[in-house]
Amino acid sequence: MIELENVSKNFKDKQVIKQVSLEIQNGKITTIVGENGAGKSTIIGLICGYYFLTSGKITGKQVSVMPDADNMPINMTGHNFLSFMCDLKGASMQQALELSAELGIEQALNKKIKTYSFGMKKKLSFIQAYVGESYDAYIFDEPTSGVDVPSAYTMMALIRKLKSSNQAVLLTSHNMDELERVGDYFYILKAGSIARQGTLKEVTELGLANRRYMIDVSVDMKEQLKHFMESAGIKIVSENESYIEIEIMNHMDISEIMKPLLNADITINGFWEERSHLANVAF
Numbered sequence: 001m002i003e004l005e006n007v008s009k010n011f012k013d014k015q016v017i018k019q020v021s022l023e024i025q026n027g028k029i030t031t032i033v034g035e036n037g038a039g040k041s042t043i044i045g046l047i048c049g050y051y052f053l054t055s056g057k058i059t060g061k062q063v064s065v066m067p068d069a070d071n072m073p074i075n076m077t078g079h080n081f082l083s084f085m086c087d088l089k090g091a092s093m094q095q096a097l098e099l100s101a102e103l104g105i106e107q108a109l110n111k112k113i114k115t116y117s118f119g120m121k122k123k124l125s126f127i128q129a130y131v132g133e134s135y136d137a138y139i140f141d142e143p144t145s146g147v148d149v150p151s152a153y154t155m156m157a158l159i160r161k162l163k164s165s166n167q168a169v170l171l172t173s174h175n176m177d178e179l180e181r182v183g184d185y186f187y188i189l190k191a192g193s194i195a196r197q198g199t200l201k202e203v204t205e206l207g208l209a210n211r212r213y214m215i216d217v218s219v220d221m222k223e224q225l226k227h228f229m230e231s232a233g234i235k236i237v238s239e240n241e242s243y244i245e246i247e248i249m250n251h252m253d254i255s256e257i258m259k260p261l262l263n264a265d266i267t268i269n270g271f272w273e274e275r276s277h278l279a280n281v282a283f
């Protein structure tokens, strides 16, 4: 677990991180979301001790990090680099080799890193960050940028494994779908400050007084469904060919509508709560 309390950072006279407080808890994937220049990498740099704090406090500093920047020893082979990192971290080379196979770079390990593609270097960097135990947190700064889709999925599955073994993980990415799939807790960073934080459900709430649900209904049953809702006093806020959107008061339990609806013999194909997407609230 790592905790930041009121952390600020100035570069010369420019304050780029402003009173940021956040927690990277064990057994959770914590994410920082924000546009280019919002301050994500600077926060990671502060946690890792690359930069001095201007003010505030950070508790827990044993981190294993996959940095965003490409700063690998390009004249080493991938194998030598991993072996060096495993020695340094007291980690298992066997695990590093297994991860190399999972990410499809095992054939390239005998070659020098300078011959690697961008994505291959990212994979190598991911592996060196992943191996080893007993860290306060594992930090992955944009691990999947420039990585092919299957490998990005593999990386996310591996990160989930860290979470399952009760490790603390901090993840940044510009891929909102990816973050929505794996993130447990979100910090939305805007110009160096936390603008919003919470679970996906919390940060993407529409902020309306009432909740809205979309119902996908077969076309021939739509009128019947509308009639059902109107008789139950439920407001229909929009509709199209095969969907209706209803609004219910926040204090109302949706099962009060669902139970009688299931008994009403109306074929429902789908039912979900309308929420904003992470991208809508983050930018």
Ligand SMILES: Nc1ncnc2c1ncn2[C@@H]1O[C@H](COP(=O)(O)OP(=O)(O)OP(=O)(O)O)[C@@H](O)[C@H]1O
Binding pocket: 011, 016, 034, 035, 036, 037, 038, 039, 040, 041, 042, 043, 068
């Ligand atoms: N070493 C530095 N000296 C001066 N300013 C810096 C330094 N590093 C970062 N900055 C500034 O701090 C701000 C935050 O940058 P940072 O790299 O943390 O953003 P980011 O959210 O990681 O962006 P990206 O999504 O592009 O990676 C930017 O305005 C950047 O110009």
